Every structure is written in structure tokens, then in C-alpha cells.
Amino acid sequence: MVTNMKILVFSDSHGRLGHMMDAMERERPRRVFFLGDCYRDGEALRDAYPDVPMELVRGNCDWDQAPDELLVEAGGVRFLLTHGHRYYVKSGPDHLARSARAKGADVVCFGHTHDALNMPGCGVWMFNPGTAGGIHARAGYGVIEVENGKFRTELK
Numbered sequence: 001m002v003t004n005m006k007i008l009v010f011s012d013s014h015g016r017l018g019h020m021m022d023a024m025e026r027e028r029p030r031r032v033f034f035l036g037d038c039y040r041d042g043e044a045l046r047d048a049y050p051d052v053p054m055e056l057v058r059g060n061c062d063w064d065q066a067p068d069e070l071l072v073e074a075g076g077v078r079f080l081l082t083h084g085h086r087y088y089v090k091s092g093p094d095h096l097a098r099s100a101r102a103k104g105a106d107v108v109c110f111g112h113t114h115d116a117l118n119m120p121g122c123g124v125w126m127f128n129p130g131t132a133g134g135i136h137a138r139a140g141y142g143v144i145e146v147e148n149g150k151f152r153t154e155l156k
Contacts, residue, residue, distance in 0.1 A: 004147035005075055009129045010042070011035035011083070011111025012059070016133035020045055023132075023141050023156070024052075031055075031074060035111040036083035038133070039064040059083035059111065075146030077106045084110035084128070097122035107144070107151060116140055116155045127153050 034042035036059025058066040069082035087096035100108035116130035129142030
């Protein structure tokens, strides 16, 4: 059982795979969370790195038959993965934070706003990697390192 790992978090690639592929090569993660808005980019990334486990959720621009959210565990930490649009995150993250906490998450990973966020909120850690596609903001991604129930988050 792996108890420590590096997880890359991507969202809002909007058809631009380059930054995600570069990050995969640079960071060499053990797992990836893709938070939607160009679900097919997440699938292409999964196809390019079949040995790296990936969880993908769809965003508001995706019409794929895919989950809107997932609750997953990694290294003793529970993550809620969602794009965020169904929680109206462009109006603020509080509703999402309360919902994530109610679902038992330690960390909620979301996108949609294209604005990176890395902070506590309403009893859960809020983590938005920004936009992997560089749409209306600098392209970025997130790194989460987990070990024995503890986590460290970083925006890149």
C-alpha cells in the first residue's frame, strides 16, 4: 500500500495539452486529478501515461458521460474532486467548502474560475490549480504531496 505520493492537479485545459504534458515530464507524479473543461484532454493525458492512475471529472464545457464529482482517498487523505460550476464557485468557494466538509473530504480540488487558490475554508482545504490551458490567466497546475494522512499543496 502506497502511503506517500505526488499528485498533479489540472483543470480547464480547453484543448491545450502542452502545459500538462510538460508538467507530467517535469514532476513525474504517481497520480493525477483532472477537474474538467476539456474532458477529452484528460483522456488524452491518460492515454499518453497509462501507468499513472488518473481520476477525471467533467466540467461545464464537457458533454461526456463522466462523473460530475468523485470522492477519492490517497495516502490517508480524502479528496473531493469537482469542476466547481455546480457549486457556483465564481460567486465564492464557501458553498463548495461546506459541501465538501459534509461529504467527509479533507481537501476539495476544483477549477472553473481559472484563478488559482490554495487556502483553508470552512473546515476543509480549498485547492484550485487555475487553468492548465492558460485561458485568461497564466497556465498553471497544482502539486499535492501526501504521506500518512498529511498533505502539502503547492501551486505552480
